[in-house]
Amino acid sequence: MATKSLHKKGSDLANSNRQLEILSNGIFQNGELPTFKNKISETSQFPLKAKKLEILQINVGYMCNQVCDHCHVDAGPDRKEIMTRDTMKQCLEVIKNSGAHTLDLTGGAPEMNPDFRWFVEEAAKVGIKDFIVRSNLTIIRANKKYYDLPEFFKKHNVHVVSSMPHWTRGKTDKQRGDGVFDKSIKALQELNAIGYGIPNSDLKLDLVYNPSGAFLPGDQMSMEKDFKKALLDDFGIQFHNLFAITNLPISRFLDYLIASENYEDYMYQLVEAYNPTAVANVMCTNTLSISWEGYLFDCDFNQMLELPVNSKVKHISEFNEDLLEGRNIVISQHCYGCTAGAGSSCQGEVT
Amino acid sequence: MSKTYYDPADLKKFGKITEWSEELGNKFFEYYGKVFEEGALSAREKSLIALAVSHTEQCPYCIDAYSQDGLQRGITKEEMMEAIHVGAAIKGGATLVHGVQMMNKINKLDG
Numbered sequence: 001m002a003t004k005s006l007h008k009k010g011s012d013l014a015n016s017n018r019q020l021e022i023l024s025n026g027i028f029q030n031g032e033l034p035t036f037k038n039k040i041s042e043t044s045q046f047p048l049k050a051k052k053l054e055i056l057q058i059n060v061g062y063m064c065n066q067v068c069d070h071c072h073v074d075a076g077p078d079r080k081e082i083m084t085r086d087t088m089k090q091c092l093e094v095i096k097n098s099g100a101h102t103l104d105l106t107g108g109a110p111e112m113n114p115d116f117r118w119f120v121e122e123a124a125k126v127g128i129k130d131f132i133v134r135s136n137l138t139i140i141r142a143n144k145k146y147y148d149l150p151e152f153f154k155k156h157n158v159h160v161v162s163s164m165p166h167w168t169r170g171k172t173d174k175q176r177g178d179g180v181f182d183k184s185i186k187a188l189q190e191l192n193a194i195g196y197g198i199p200n201s202d203l204k205l206d207l208v209y210n211p212s213g214a215f216l217p218g219d220q221m222s223m224e225k226d227f228k229k230a231l232l233d234d235f236g237i238q239f240h241n242l243f244a245i246t247n248l249p250i251s252r253f254l255d256y257l258i259a260s261e262n263y264e265d266y267m268y269q270l271v272e273a274y275n276p277t278a279v280a281n282v283m284c285t286n287t288l289s290i291s292w293e294g295y296l297f298d299c300d301f302n303q304m305l306e307l308p309v310n311s312k313v314k315h316i317s318e319f320n321e322d323l324l325e326g327r328n329i330v331i332s333q334h335c336y337g338c339t340a341g342a343g344s345s346c347q348g349e350v351t
Numbered sequence: 352m353s354k355t356y357y358d359p360a361d362l363k364k365f366g367k368i369t370e371w372s373e374e375l376g377n378k379f380f381e382y383y384g385k386v387f388e389e390g391a392l393s394a395r396e397k398s399l400i401a402l403a404v405s406h407t408e409q410c411p412y413c414i415d416a417y418s419q420d421g422l423q424r425g426i427t428k429e430e431m432m433e434a435i436h437v438g439a440a441i442k443g444g445a446t447l448v449h450g451v452q453m454m455n456k457i458n459k460l461d462g
Contacts (some may be wrong), residue, residue: 166425168427211423215422226425
């Protein structure tokens, strides 16, 4: 179980250029596996182009109370990158003026940003259709000052999306840290108690499943059935949907793949599971990811790889929806993670 | 020639058996795919059966394939190990039930 971020450890892989080098060399350089660009060219899907903006995903900072083994953000308590209120104000302007129907706050643990509540209150006033906060659940139990988060979410009709790697304690704690399972269960029960996740409730509670190792997620619908049964039988917990998300080979997951000698096999798995139908619906085509500093990226993964949008508009302060639409999406081999099997996005499968 | 009989990389080449006998190969893979679809048994149950049989057949390729398949389906390691015990129990039982034949023979010859 990790205790420090790659950045804090001074790891080679904290450097995004190093990650991109790894993803372009070896089996992709010697032609053993096709590059993502060549693969999508086979079905004339290159270049991938951004469609109409539907989802604004804002990363309000990399600080987190957890240090999960496979975190693509390399988040943790030692990360100090936090979005300022000034940048949040610029985001609010964009939220007001853009046609996006979904606002998706992520981190780190977004709740740890000191201006998080202010931002949620202001953003909720804009009346966006679907207002998501990606909460890791344990934050709700981490400190007294967070105990009222479920009520706060309810007050602003926030759609809560939370990670839950497995319905068993062992698999969850192995990936996310000792005690995470019990705290998550407690937090889910609290959310259920005020109406979150109950069938037909407007208070949406969805869970995110991502595999605990070097394998792909199974069928989302079957996993959801298994999760629902186990959580209800064992803990009386209910939730709405399960999003099955594939781990992308970047940051701490890439570090894990290399250290466990699974990197090449994992890339083979991703390429073999490549599904051209998923390419048409990958999230980068309708999402914009905004970093804690206000820079724009095609997705949260590109943000972590420091691959900015291919557009004249680079920063939230210069936001222009028309200029951003139709831009060419920036790709590398990590993109295979979103096109494997039924596809993968922050909203789960895409086919 | 390779110095070992089994190479993990060969599993990826399984589909190539079709090259030397196209019709039979295609029919086999079509059948194989159909067998593992959801049916009266769930795909999850079939995966566990396949894992147990992989062990009784002692097929290293199948063990790799269905260990990974089980993980992807969220099957726990405890469930997978129990499935293998089912296979082992049948294997052991199959050996031991022949003890009755031995007893019959001994009783006949030396009764």
